[in-house]
Amino acid sequence: MRTLYHLWLSPFCRKVRVVLREKGAEFEMSVEKVWERRTELLAMNPAGTVPILIEPDGEIIADSGPICEYLEDIYPEPALIGTAPLVRAEVRRLIAWFDQKFDHEVTENLLGEKFMKRFMGLGEPNSEAIRAGQTNFRYHLDYVGYLAERRKWLAGEEFSLADIAAAAHISSLDYIGVVPWENYPSAKDWYARVKSRPSFRGLLADRIPGATPPKHYADLDF
Amino acid sequence: MRTLYHLWLSPFCRKVRVVLREKGAEFEMSVEKVWERRTELLAMNPAGTVPILIEPDGEIIADSGPICEYLEDIYPEPALIGTAPLVRAEVRRLIAWFDQKFDHEVTENLLGEKFMKRFMGLGEPNSEAIRAGQTNFRYHLDYVGYLAERRKWLAGEEFSLADIAAAAHISSLDYIGVVPWENYPSAKDWYARVKSRPSFRGLLADRIPGATPPKHYADLDF
Known part of the structure; x- marks a missing residue:
């Protein structure tokens, strides 16, 4: 059996879980506490x-x-990075956008400070980083809405790894209740469409001991 | 004509320049001062x-x-990411290693602090960041040497984008004279082999006004 070593709220692990489901590939999961840095890891x-x-x-x-x-x-099949070279370039541009720029500007500041730091016993959250993360998040939700208003999916006509990468980050942040959905209807509509895909069900069923998500987290009509 | 917007010492731009040369693709270059953030950019x-x-x-x-x-x-052709899926995964793992981990741990701390900050008028270099960059650099040169002793090229039997990504970062750092070559003979031998490729010549000919590289920078037998 194929095994995915992962952490529950890691957007990068969530992205891979959704891709495996979209591809119809079977796998089991094993939690890896990376902070223990075991030799096998x-x-x-x-x-x-x-x-x-x-x-x-x-x-x-x-x-x-x-x-x-x-x-x-x-x-x-199904292609998640597209087939035409220019489409593939746009999908990969947006994957890099979310996995590097969004991760650095939003995920690390909010999920990193508000959740992982406490979870890993690394001390108090940095309130300046949290404020920066909140401000940056609004620009990024504007950009998601901008793309979603002009295209069927974030990178173009087809659902792609760009949608999965973006939704993986946003779903982790939604789990800890820090997404200001009320002001971003276009981004919310796009996320509702991603959420309703069968490949996303596993993520919505996640429950981490000691950290309950807000009620709307798993709700398809949030 | 194809145009590459670039900055001279950006490892990411250098990587693309070498790939274009390896592929035999013609292009011209235009310097983009990204800090001016012009609308067209x-x-x-x-x-x-x-x-x-x-x-x-x-x-x-x-x-x-x-x-x-x-x-x-x-x-x-020539394939720079390999053809077998597992080889491609290893090439891409090492690209991510250098373009994200090495960039964050070494390039930003040394090139960013020692060169770009002054170049862009952003104030004094942070000496703590420089020390961290120097320490991290040694671990990374050990890793390059470790790979180069066990494989013909960094990702395996074939020259690949992993070598180009790594050499692009290291060449930028070599331009500002911060590579401790004397202690890393295996990494140095690997870099000498990359340096001697015709695709690398353009990088070695770079001369930035007001910033002369050390003598060994363009020397193939350094």
Whole structure:
């Protein structure tokens, strides 16, 4: 059986989980407490991060970007990165946007400070970082709305890994109740469409001991 | 004619320049002072960063990751990301390693603090960041040496985008004279092999007004 080493609220792990579901690939999950830095983790991935995918034959694929591209290579259907080179470039531009820029400007400041820091016993949240994260989040939700008003999905006519990457980050932030949905109807409408996909159900069923999500988290009509 | 908007010492722009040369693609270059944030830049790439590639028909491709994947899509030969899915995953893992982890731990701390900050008039370098960058650099040069001792090239038997990404960062740092080569013979031997490729010549010929590189920068037997 294929195994995904993961952490529940990691947007990068969530992205891989949704891709595996979209591709119809079977897998089991194993929680990896990366902060314990066990030897086996560093042997699988010297960067010491999850997700890590272990194939049934023992082959190891590390890092969410390479894992998603690998899954697209071995399961071309349904295409999640597109087929035309320019479409693929736009999908990948937006994946980089969310997994690097949004992650740095929003996810690390909000999920990192408000949740992971406490969870990992790293001390008090930094209120300046949280304020920056909240401000940045509004610009990014504007951009999601801007794209969603002009295109069927974020990168164009087809649902893609760009939608999955964006929704993975936003779903983690929604779990801790920090998404200002009321002011961003276009982004909300787009997210409702992603949420209603069967591939997303597993994420909406997540419940982390000691951290209950807001009621609307799993609600398809939120 | 294809145009690459770039900055001289940006490792991300250097990576694209080498890929274009490896693919035998013709292009011209235009320096983009991203800190001026001109409207045309933001229209081409809302992230406000370079590299940006403008195709002869006016199509715009932004962000070095998507640009390199796009060039691999339209010019499959010579393959720089490999052909077997597991090889491609390893190449992409190392691209992410250098373009995200190395960039964050080394390039931003050394090139960012020692060069870009002064260049852009952003004040004094942060000496704590520089010390962290120097310490991290040694771990990364160990890793480059570790890979180079076990494989012909960083990701395996074939020269790949992993070598280009790594060498692009290291070449920028070498330009400002902060690579402790004397202690890392395996990394140095690997870099000498990358340096001797015709695709790398343009980078070695770069001369930025007011910032002369050390003598060994362009020397193939350094």
